[in-house]
Structures are given as C-alpha cells and as structure tokens.
Amino acid sequence: MARLPERPRVWLLSAYRADSHAAWADWLVTTQTHCRWRRLELPGRNFAWRIRGNPLSWLDSLPDETPDLIVATSMVDLATLKGLNPRLARVPTLYYFHENQFAYPVGENQFRSLEPRMVQLYGALAADRPVFNSAFNRDTFLSGVSELLKAMPDAVPEGVSERLAQASAVCPVAIDPLVGMAPGARDPRLVVWNHRWEHDRQPSMFADVMLRLANEGVTFRLALLGKRPRRVPEPLTRLREALPSQIVADGMLPGAAYRDLLAGAGIVVSTSRHEFQGLSVLEAVSAGACPLVPDALCYPEMYPAACRYPAGDAEALVSRLRAWLTGGLPPSVDVSPWYSDRLQPRWKALLQELA
Template sequence: MSVLLIEPFYGGSHKQLMDLLQEELQEDCVLCTLPAKKWHWKARTSALYFMQTVPTSSNYRILFASSVLNLAELAALRPDLGKLKKVLYFHENQLAYPVQKCQERDFQYGYNQILSWFMPEHKLAHLEKVIGVKRNGDSYQSEGLPGQQESRAVMKTSDAHPESGLCEPQPGLCTTQHEGLPSPPAAPAQAEAPESTNPYQGEDKQWLTFNLSNILSGLDYQQRPLHIAWPHRWEHDKDPETFFKVLMKLKEQDLPFYVSVLGETFSEIPDIFSEAREVLGSSVLHWGYLPSKDDYFRALCTADVVISTAKHEFFGVAMIEAVHCGCYPLCPKALVYPEIFPAEYLYSTPEQLFKRLQNFCKRPDIVRKHLYKGETAGFSWAALGSKFRSLLAAEPREDL
C-alpha cells in the first residue's frame, strides 16, 4: 500500500474521483473519508480528526487529498506524514466562491487552501519544467494533467514530503461517520450515503421511481415536447433562480416542454425550488436525486437539452456526462465553460438562454438531430488514467 487517499467530504464529484482512483489503483491505495455533511465543519476540523485516526505507517509514499482538507495543518500535526509526496486536488476556489448573502466573506477557507499548496519559487520552477504546468499570473495551472478530469481542478503537487493519514491496516475503504472529533473508531466503518433533504421523497414517491421512457414512449420522438435536464446540486452557487425563472417564462407563454430536475440536496434548499415545482406543474417529469447511477444516466439519455446556470465552476462533471448521453448543452459564456464547449453552446445573459430554449420548444426536432461539435474523449479515464498513475507513482525527491 503506497497511496493514501483522504477525502473529508465524501460525496458528489469528490466521491466520484476517489472511488475511481481506488478502483483503478486497487490494492495500491487506501481510502479514508468523512461523510458529505457539514462542509464548513469538515474544512475547519478534518485535519485534527485525521491526525487522530491515521496510524503511523512506513508503507505510504504519496498522499492524495481534496482541498477540503487543510493540508498544512495535518502536516504540522503529524510530522511523519509530512515526509510523503503530496497531491492536492482542488474542486473549487474558496477565494472566488460566490457568497449566498450580502455579508463579509469568511476568508478562512480560502486561506486554508493557500496554506495547503504554497511552495517556494524553486519548487514552482520544478513543476513547470517536470510535470508540465503553465504559469498563469501568480498561480500555476496544469496542462493536460488529470485535474481536468473531474472538477477542472488546479492540481497542485508538492514533491517535498507527502503526507499520509490513513486508516491503515487493511486495503480498501476506511471511513467514519463522526461529525465532530471523537476518539478514533476501533474498526473502520462503512460510509453512509449523503444526507438527503428532498422534500418530495415520500410525499409522492412516483417522482423518484417512475420510468421516464414509459412516459415518453407513446409520443412521436421528433414531435414530443422538448425535454430539459438540470442535473446539479440544489444550492445557490448553481444559480437555480436564473434557471427556474427562464422555465417559468416559457410556461407563461404556453410553450411545450418537460423538465427533469436532478442533483443532490443537502441541509438547505433555496426557496425557488418549492415555488418552481408548483408553477411548472405537469411540465415536471422528474424531481429529485436519483441514487442509482444507471437511473441517472437513463434520465439524461431521455433528455434533449442540459442547462447550466452556475456562478462557480471548475469543470462541471454533470454537463460532460449529459453531453456524453446525447444532450445539447447550454452553458454560461463564463467560468470554465468556454474552455470546454464550442461557442454555439454558450449564452451570455438569461435573455439569451430564454430565446434559445424558446426556439427549441418550437422545433425540438432540430435539437434531436444535432450532433455535438465538441470533444469529450479527453476527459475519459482512458485518456487520463496513465497520467494519474504516473503522477501517483513518482517518488519524492529530497532535493525539493
């Protein structure tokens, strides 16, 4: 066992990446996690928790962690882990993450990230030379490295000393479900599923279980109403307000369409969801999180258009997955999207998004005949797997 994987927020794209690495690396890694709950608490305290639960081991060379972990704190609390090579994967930038309310930003989270990947100039120069990163102002961004695969992460590596925190002796998943910082568990416990607060679960079970293909099978493929998918977390940074206001405007004009609102929910759900559910009424085909990946992809395969209204995005796994399932993407002309999607799939304002959807509602056959003009193969494991393995196989060097 040479690779230690640490994920303090084991859910969504964070879980997806860690599971993929564990599956592909198999017995060469151990995964330690905390449940995908109370993100801010995990960002503040997970280093202290993993300091207590990670046994001392001489078997680990590399630590791979998401930036939810305060890497600097863990290295300080556990000097033995500081001798490992470290790879820190950024799913987002906390200094630029949109605040939900008009209030002073809590800079602690962004500060944690800065502490976790700060390196002296000679190390940065080494990165530029050896692993192909490109200087972008005062930061470094990987070119063609695996950071593009999952959350468009700026992948930061420190060859100096990896750190490791792992729930050692046995390979495989080593997790805990504690929210605070209790005594270390006597044995590894299986991670629980992310907490769901979907208000419709149990109120009307059909919204979670019906087969979309059965509903659509009786309608002519080219003539049935446009099917719009929104497969994102039900949180403010995905800007559901803009999305639903556009759909409600379509509804006001009696334009025919269906919508499937997918994605996970957590402790707080923006009010717009309950309002939109009532206004959209019979236009809703699906409303809520689909735990089964097969069901999720099946829903995407029946959709015609996938929409992003995000205000903060490093990559956008859900959009790429939907395109892979045959959806026509419409994304903001901002953030990372212009780097991934050709210009015809981008919009600049909500008004432009409305006009595109208005035309699609009138002629859904045009969307269904369309062949995507971009390229997604470069984001597959087939393209990126060898780069991940190379990154995680490199030995730390004492002169760095």
C-alpha cells in the same frame, strides 16, 4: 530472476467525502491499481469545522506506516497535518483541487472568511504538485492568491503565485459515459436541470426562463433533478405550481432511472454562478443531451460557442432555448476527453511522477 518492484503505498486523504469528491476517490483507487491505497475520509458536512479541523480529527488515527505518497484533497489542511506529524513532512504530496475558495461565490447571508483560503494556500505550498480539475480552477486560484497577498499589510513574499503555477497541473475528474438513445428515440423537448437547488446554481433564473417560455406557448417537458434542501426552494415551488403537466421527473432518482432519463433528454441547462468542472452536465452530454451553459467559468474549456450564452443573461438564455425547442437542436458535443479510459493514464503518470 529479477525482483518486481513493490507497489507504492499511497494514502488518500479526503476531508469532505461528498458528491464529486466521493466519485473521484472511488474511481482513483479502483483504476490506479499500481498503488497500495490507504483511505482516510471524513463525512461531507460541517464545512467550516471540517476544512480547519481535519488534522485534529485524524490526530490519533493516522496509520503507523509512513507512505510513499500522499494524495490529499484541497479540503485537507495539509500544512497543519504535516506540522503535527513530522514523519510526513518529506512525503511527496499531490494536492487535488475540486474547487477553490477564492472563486467560490458567497451567499446573501454569508461572509467570505479568510481561513478556508489560507488553508488552501498553505496546502498548495506544502504540496509537491497542486493539481486542478480544470484550467479555470487553477487560474482563479492563482489570481486569487495574488489578490490576497496584495492585501497582506507587510512582509509579503515575492513570486508565490508564479511558484505555485510552475508546480501545478490540470487533470479532471473522470466520468463513465452514459449510453444514449438513438436520435429518433430522444425527446428533443425534454429539458433537464440536474444541479443542487442552492443560490450558487441560480435556480431562480432557471425558473424565470422556463415560465417565460411556457407563457409564450413554447412546448417542452421538464426533469427537475438534483439535491434540494429540506425546505422546498421557492423556484421549485413556482415551477411545480405553474407547470405540473410539463414536469416528468421531480427529485433525485435512483441510479438506473437517472441514467435512463438522461439517455432520452434533449437539453441540459446550467445557470450556475460557479462551476469548476460540472460533472452533472458532463454526464448528460455523454448521453447525448445538448448543453446550454454560461459562457464563463469552466464551460469554455468544454463546450463550443453554440452551446454557451452570456453568463447571467436571462434574455439570451430564453432566446437560445426558444430556438432549440422550436427549430431543432445543434449537433451533439464530444466530451470523450473526460472519459475514464482517457484520463486513467494521465492520472497514472501523475502518481508515478511522485511515488
């Protein structure tokens, strides 16, 4: 009787377990059962220390076994980790980019440090297969590497971006689709904001637009969701004070309540200045909400022109929302290519290619 091959031993290294990183890791080990997984994860906080310090955090805690494959997120300082652990040097490695530091916007009181970008560049070079959650993520990383090396004063290697491009692949984070209400039961005037209330999501622009529409007498309701810092953001305060009767939800809802709200929403809006895949919009669209997103970042890969407005153009966003709220919504958008059942075989093929 033929002996069945053993399942490969795979380490999943996630140096920043937060939000999409956590959802992706949980999904991967649950669905890719042909692997024997060993997970090493660090909490999603203290970014500057975490992205540079994870090889130290794991210095004395790596398993004694040598895996058949390593799957590491781009928050992992992979080059240093392999240098400190020579037995891992030749282990095939998939390096997964949820984001890249070359395209991550910097806040008003921040400066762009070289170190996070170098960690990700060295990590991609140390990996066998850099994988990105969107073509936008891949392309901005590769162009960022090219621009960075142009600034390098001397002894610059040739063809680094081209070398990385040849090794790279795109495979998104999967979502489980939400069940939406029948069209007649949906509230076409319920506008959802389900993003972090931070500078890179431009909540001030969203607040300006909604207050402008309210002053024009346009009828709508608001669901103000997503994480917010301890100090209440000024845009959120403005919306609360000016539109208390229009706000039907305010805060992070429990899972079931969140899904129920998205199931009946008409519109989900993004004003983001950075988005590498946009899971919150994807989830809302899977439930039947119409996306209204910038014509930039990852969004052109996902949504038709009718659902995109010129990035940063508040007037265009006001105009499009006004038309939707007074004249009816466009057809729903098919986002099934990002569903779990569609992406599971693609991830399996990537893993089997290396292990």
